[in-house]
Amino acid sequence: MSKGLTSRSEDYSQWYNELVTKADLAEHSSVRGCMVIKPYGYSIWEKMQAVLDQKFKDTGHSNAYFPLFIPKSFFSKEASHVDGFATECAVVTHYRLKNDGTGNIIVDEEAKLEEELIVRPTSETIIWNTYKGWIQSYRDLPILVNQWANVVRWEMRTRLFLRTTEFLWQEGHTAHATAEEAIAETEQMLHVYADFAENWMAMPVVRGKKTANERFAGALDTLCIEALMQDGKALQAGTSHFLGQNFAKAFDVKFASKEGKLEHVWATSWGVSTRLMGALIMAHSDDQGLVLPPKLAPIQVVIVPIYKGEEELQQISAEVEKITTALKLRGISFKYDDRDTQRPGFKFAEYELKGVPVRLAFGGRDLENNTIEIARRDTRTKETISRDDIAEKIAALLDEIQANIYQKALDFREEMTTEVNSYDEFKQVLAEKGGFISAHWDGTSETESKIKEETKATIRCIPLNNKQEEGLCMVTGKPSSQRVLFAMAY
Amino acid sequence: MSKGLTSRSEDYSQWYNELVTKADLAEHSSVRGCMVIKPYGYSIWEKMQAVLDQKFKDTGHSNAYFPLFIPKSFFSKEASHVDGFATECAVVTHYRLKNDGTGNIIVDEEAKLEEELIVRPTSETIIWNTYKGWIQSYRDLPILVNQWANVVRWEMRTRLFLRTTEFLWQEGHTAHATAEEAIAETEQMLHVYADFAENWMAMPVVRGKKTANERFAGALDTLCIEALMQDGKALQAGTSHFLGQNFAKAFDVKFASKEGKLEHVWATSWGVSTRLMGALIMAHSDDQGLVLPPKLAPIQVVIVPIYKGEEELQQISAEVEKITTALKLRGISFKYDDRDTQRPGFKFAEYELKGVPVRLAFGGRDLENNTIEIARRDTRTKETISRDDIAEKIAALLDEIQANIYQKALDFREEMTTEVNSYDEFKQVLAEKGGFISAHWDGTSETESKIKEETKATIRCIPLNNKQEEGLCMVTGKPSSQRVLFAMAY
Numbered sequence A, B: 001m002s003k004g005l006t007s008r009s010e011d012y013s014q015w016y017n018e019l020v021t022k023a024d025l026a027e028h029s030s031v032r033g034c035m036v037i038k039p040y041g042y043s044i045w046e047k048m049q050a051v052l053d054q055k056f057k058d059t060g061h062s063n064a065y066f067p068l069f070i071p072k073s074f075f076s077k078e079a080s081h082v083d084g085f086a087t088e089c090a091v092v093t094h095y096r097l098k099n100d101g102t103g104n105i106i107v108d109e110e111a112k113l114e115e116e117l118i119v120r121p122t123s124e125t126i127i128w129n130t131y132k133g134w135i136q137s138y139r140d141l142p143i144l145v146n147q148w149a150n151v152v153r154w155e156m157r158t159r160l161f162l163r164t165t166e167f168l169w170q171e172g173h174t175a176h177a178t179a180e181e182a183i184a185e186t187e188q189m190l191h192v193y194a195d196f197a198e199n200w201m202a203m204p205v206v207r208g209k210k211t212a213n214e215r216f217a218g219a220l221d222t223l224c225i226e227a228l229m230q231d232g233k234a235l236q237a238g239t240s241h242f243l244g245q246n247f248a249k250a251f252d253v254k255f256a257s258k259e260g261k262l263e264h265v266w267a268t269s270w271g272v273s274t275r276l277m278g279a280l281i282m283a284h285s286d287d288q289g290l291v292l293p294p295k296l297a298p299i300q301v302v303i304v305p306i307y308k309g310e311e312e313l314q315q316i317s318a319e320v321e322k323i324t325t326a327l328k329l330r331g332i333s334f335k336y337d338d339r340d341t342q343r344p345g346f347k348f349a350e351y352e353l354k355g356v357p358v359r360l361a362f363g364g365r366d367l368e369n370n371t372i373e374i375a376r377r378d379t380r381t382k383e384t385i386s387r388d389d390i391a392e393k394i395a396a397l398l399d400e401i402q403a404n405i406y407q408k409a410l411d412f413r414e415e416m417t418t419e420v421n422s423y424d425e426f427k428q429v430l431a432e433k434g435g436f437i438s439a440h441w442d443g444t445s446e447t448e449s450k451i452k453e454e455t456k457a458t459i460r461c462i463p464l465n466n467k468q469e470e471g472l473c474m475v476t477g478k479p480s481s482q483r484v485l486f487a488m489a490y
């Protein structure tokens, strides 16, 4: 297994692209901007889905499914929403093909839709049009619904997982009787996302609020989690929006309160997508390939026999079966790779590339000595240990790896978060170091836009529970009460 | 809870439509032909998905994801395939909307696609175009991949779950080195579907082979499972196709065999969809509402307290907690409905409508007597029993209900399967009784088409392991070696 992976220092972007394809995670399809998620990549996404789905259910949500298509007119009902999505929509205009008589398949002009349909870029409009029929009284609230779905946003420049025309995601859409309850839901789901990012993906995140410039099209407030990648760029890993009564007003969704008054319903929406796959890859992986946190690794342990002859293989396999039986009991996933078509070295490289957290190598000498070689992917260290209580040792090691990967990413982020006090210093850190830059800003969209124009850096967020301190905007010198986090971003 | 459900004898079709909406399973959306699957309906679909997904994995398959869009040219590559799907395609022609300057949102004609994209009606073409890159040698085979996805087939007349423009499904797409292996896969997956239908859905099915007329567009052979609904119409519940080398030839997918020869790859595809929801509903439900098999019921047991005053409720709730703890240990799902906003009678009707298999009612007298009232949904019978070993009793009852629902459907199907020996008899049974009609047919597409034209009945399948018997085609009098199954069908 020749990896031939470009190193991160050589070309980070190239490293990422090669890793995604060589580790069998995803590939570009023949359809512009759309990806194929390959079985190994999809199995990681399935693990993510399972954990998130359980968290949504534990917080009282149910899944449902709404149409892929949205009538064009729905789109126009919420003004800032259509502004946000109109320029990147796939539009269905016809519903039939035909043979043109010479053997060519063409669009049948007689099958033109009266009203064009948009392939959903997000589902607020179709869902709020549906909720109108579900909500009459306060007794019908809250509605706590989530949808797992594909969405389409026409992107001109795409990158596997990070920015594709079609992607997979979940979108929660909730309806509430009061603003307070909707705001609490918005915050709760942000914390669900942060918990998932930190404790499953082993990826530290900053929880914060977006500035007006960076808000979701149609939201009053957008909360987000922001992670730092190894190249010093930030990645928005999840968002949770407080939509106020905007969509309820656009679709005329009212409820009779306990007091019998008709009021507009309050809304939230929140989502994470296959973009998390990109974040997971970039947060931890190294020049040898993927590094997966054990909690999301489809295969947690791989076992490779190293043998001379069929008889020794049989002896080894019998001992390995004792190990796998013990692993099964602990719910640890494993693969015993006894293929005779590949040599151990090839297998080692393959599982390293694919980020399997723990590798066991079982050789002839281990038979006599009651030992086994155990290697960890994160530190690339190995040792020979006794096979006594092997499953217990592996379980402990998986926990240690999970914690270590997180700590490493956290240390990196702390190292890469810089406070600056002048615009010059800001530009210098941005150019020479990257990472998060914590700086005072006067709170205006104008200044934010100017900084973005001049440096391409954006305000990633105003961290929640941000320390309040008096300061001066690094650009305008106007007073500021807190620092915000800037970064170059994916 | 006033159900006001039309009875099956009055208007079966109306009964179905009302049941689907009143039991909160699904509803029509504002998008022509597209449905909204509501949380309760979706939770049943999720249970179906979980069981099927595990069966696919147990038979060696992995999930992956392929693009929603298919370039028009891909479609044309397999001739019978394009014939089968061209007339019902949603076509994407543009990728941007714009404001026309007067505030109207219109399609931006400058954003016209060079090649139109089809929203997938099925994914053979895009997947085989992808497999071309995955397959070089026999070592790359077999490929055993499944996809859970939404698909679109433009339907003029739609019915919730049974026929909608957009629906959810899974589509397996496998690639093999030999015809034998592909045929074995086709058969294996048919049996997986039949096992699911019979042992989870409690719905007996006939396993069979489609005639050439009824085959999937592009297949050499289509196997299917056919179920009988309570109105005597058949429903095709799943199909498994042997595609031969058709798609490999259309997309030029070859592999080097062990002997070093370049050969075309053999293919299968197989799928079931949200149509199964329609089958599940129609197979078992009655004039009071849904009847769900316990193995697929989102709530298997509902517990309703019947009390006077807060104190008695507290006493009952304390006893109920002992029951629910025991149910949890056995993995039985339940809901304790102690809402004070609704009366017991309302709750009883609601859970009857929603098909909850077992209902417990716990009253004040049960406190003293160590008893509880237990009612089963399938037979609508109830009795008061001792609370000793209550979870064990419930577990046994759930098994009994599962078996009873299946047996009832099987008895019905046997009752409704008729052998006929003349075309007159055939027409009479079709008109007066319905159901499956077993008759001799001369094996020609002409005769099959004539029967369909004259009676609207189709050949549902040639049953697998069909009894061979000499006979004469009921229409042409030509010799026939076996009976085939006809029916009116959904």
Ligand SMILES: [Zn+2]
Pocket (backbone or CB within 6 Å): A206, A207, A208, A209, A210, A223, A224, A225, A226, A460, A461, A462
């Ligand atoms: Zn943020």
Ligand SMILES: [Zn+2]
Pocket (backbone or CB within 6 Å): B206, B207, B208, B209, B210, B223, B224, B225, B226, B460, B461, B462
């Ligand atoms: Zn059949």
